[in-house]
Amino acid sequence: MIDTAGVTDRFAHIGRLGVAFSGGVDSSVLLALAARALGVDRVIAILGVSASLAAEERAAAHRVARHIGVAVVEVVTHEQDRAAYRANGADRCFHCKDELFTRIADEVVIAHRLDAVAYGENADDARRPDRPGARAAAAHRVLRPLADAGLDKAAVRSIARALELPCADKPAAPCLASRIPHFTDVTPEKLRQIERAEEELRRLGFPELRVRHHGEIARIELPSKDLPRAVTDPLRGAIRDAVMAAGFRFAAVDLAGVQSGAFTLPLVQGPHA
Structure with a gap:
């Protein structure tokens, strides 16, 4: 398996971690590595739920989290209430992710005594110009351990297969x-x-x-x-x-x-x- 120390080392000073979780391969690998490093009782999967999340994807995310052994906390997001999101400019993902991370900060961090929140951006994502959601993550100081460790999509899938995650070969499923x-x-x-x-x-x-x-x-x-x-x-x-x-x-x-x-x-x- 690819060396994952570059990811897990980033959890060294974290007591409790929340992972913004979709059930896709990136956030699932991040969740699994965090659970291994910290223990399943010190990690939670945070799933944003709104009309833009297909019911099938929601159910699949719960199945993956159960496989990993980590509890899921659902957060209802209201990006549809934001005029800038409805207008659907090229920055739509910024407004969606800003809503998600705002809800997490307001409703989850204190309630679950989290020291940090992370999400599954990988190194390929970090190089793409069409990922405005990354700006929202940076503004909310959300960690991106996979990207910071230099893991691209191929490496993430390799880790997912080695960990025998059920989503290892799952196609990308944007909202x-x-x-x-x-x-x-x-x-x-x-x-x-x-x-x-x-x-x-x-x-x-x-x-x-x-x-x-x-x-x-x-x-x-x-x-x-x-x-x-x-x-x-x-x-x-x-x-x-x-x-x-x-x-x-x-x-x-x-x-x-x-x-x-x-x-x-x-x-x-x-x-x-």
Whole structure:
């Protein structure tokens, strides 16, 4: 296994730690390493719950935390009450993470006697220009042990496999709001549409996907290997039915495949970067 001392050494002077937790591979590895270093009774997993968190992701996060043996504290966030979040500019993630870390500071830190809060930014994330949530973490003095130890995504997945975490090969699952084009409002109705469409498509055998919300059109991103069967009967018709049942009128399969940062990167890098 990759040497994790660079991460665990950062817990040396911490009595009790809270980990901002999503159930994804990064925060799960951080949680597992913290639990090993400090003991499961000195670490809590803090899960932000709002309309932008799919019910499936919420349940999966609880399963991973149970596997690690750490208690989960749910925090209801209200980013939808923030006009800047609803406006959905390129900095939307800043307002979401600022809401989360504010709630953690106000509702969790004192109640659970935490000495510090950490989150699962890795070294690859730290180099990307489309991660405004990192500014919120810095403003709230949230620790980022994985990034500071220089662990990139490949290293994190390697550690997850060595620790036999159930999410070791879990595809990235950004929040539902990331499926809505910038400068169009984030609404609970749109988030529900996206969640329902993605749930149905997973049932059809597509575990990794994005449903991008373009008004009446659902633009479906799938890994390249899944594109041929997605446009071949009988799945082609089933995909269309699933999307229409979620409230869209049209279904479009994007030939470019799954695109991380599809909406934000062009705004922060420029369209030809």
